Amino acid sequence: MPELPEVETVRRQLIEHVVGKTIRSVEVFHAKSANQDEDFEDALIGKTIAGIDRVGKLLIFSFQKQADLYMLAHLKMTGQFFYIHSQGASGGGHTYQQKEILTLPNLHTRIHYSFSDDSSLYFNDMRIFGYNKLVNAQALQKAKEPFGPEPNSPEFSISDCSKLLRARKGNIKALLLNQSIIAGLGNIYVDETLFKAKVLPTRSSDTLTTSEAKLLCEAMSAILKKAIEVGGTTFQHFKDTGGKHGNYRDYLQVFGRQGQQCTLCGTTIQKTRVAGRGTHFCPNCQR
DNA sequence: CGGATTGTTCTTCC
DNA sequence: CGGAAGAACAATCC
Numbered sequence A: 001m002p003e004l005p006e007v008e009t010v011r012r013q014l015i016e017h018v019v020g021k022t023i024r025s026v027e028v029f030h031a032k033s034a035n036q037d038e039d040f041e042d043a044l045i046g047k048t049i050a051g052i053d054r055v056g057k058l059l060i061f062s063f064q065k066q067a068d069l070y071m072l073a074h075l076k077m078t079g080q081f082f083y084i085h086s087q088g089a090s091g092g093g094h095t096y097q098q099k100e101i102l103t104l105p106n107l108h109t110r111i112h113y114s115f116s117d118d119s120s121l122y123f124n125d126m127r128i129f130g131y132n133k134l135v136n137a138q139a140l141q142k143a144k145e146p147f148g149p150e151p152n153s154p155e156f157s158i159s160d161c162s163k164l165l166r167a168r169k170g171n172i173k174a175l176l177l178n179q180s181i182i183a184g185l186g187n188i189y190v191d192e193t194l195f196k197a198k199v200l201p202t203r204s205s206d207t208l209t210t211s212e213a214k215l216l217c218e219a220m221s222a223i224l225k226k227a228i229e230v231g232g233t234t235f236q237h238f239k240d241t242g243g244k245h246g247n248y249r250d251y252l253q254v255f256g257r258q259g260q261q262c263t264l265c266g267t268t269i270q271k272t273r274v275a276g277r278g279t280h281f282c283p284n285c286q287r
Numbered sequence B: 001c002g003g004a005t006t007g008t009t010c011t012t013c014c
Numbered sequence C: 001c002g003g004a005a006g007a008a009c010a011a012t013c014c
Helices: A004-018 A040-044 A137-143 A160-165 A174-178 A187-196 A210-227
Strands: A023-028 A049-055 A058-063 A065-076 A079-084 A111-115 A118-123 A131-135 A270-274 A277-281
Touching: A004 A058, A004 A079, A004 A118, A004 A210, A023 A040, A040 A131, A058 A118, A058 A137, A065 A079, A065 A137, A131 A137, A160 A210, A174 A187, A174 A277, A187 A210, A187 A277
Parallel strands: none
Antiparallel strands: A023 A111, A049 A058, A058 A065, A065 A131, A079 A118, A111 A118, A270 A277
């Protein structure tokens, strides 16, 4: 369940490992994970990765001297990128302790990218909802269009965020999950944000006071920032490009804590269903 | 075996 | 059109 902090963690590691590298070969093990049409491999061979951007939970690869070629990568629920240094390399550089437990490619490997320096990038995706998809500049623009502003982006102030929330109807949880309103939150961080702001997930957003809405926006910014700092949250599937889990799970206040005591007031954390999703909250702290 | 899990999109209905 | 609710996608866990 990668959300903004997990995707950002992966993006930063990919930049470190694969930007500037030239693709020597591509193997697609599962047709649904890449473009449906044939020439995915051909289009990528010989290309050098120029940069990796992110919009919400969507990763965007660009290539040197290719103004009309981009690769969109969405992890959806179980997508993972794993990077493996060249086999023969020894000496300098840190070794990955996970190397022993990570055998690649494996059952869930959908795509293997091999670089000219003998290193490899693997796209694993157990449930095959995610994808690596080549698009042209026009399709890239179209793919970016539906996304709303991102928390913590300089041009999205707390007061703009607050106004945006209060202008809408419907329960606040559904609103925060909607990527076209604000981009990046998923089920985990929505529940954590609502707890921190002391707002019930079922509250209709037009009933939020200005101070509640501002508190909500500040809470989401702080939580996302902290989560990026500690490498994201691993609840079930998330792993970074070295196979390591994220450490924000140690900070979770409500997600997955149903039946346990609220860290603030001791009330039992409840789990219900809101906006079609498992929803965790403290019935005492959140109003 | 049934049900729950989740990010996103799509459909249906009001 | 906005919003709610459910389905679909896929595989795995309990």
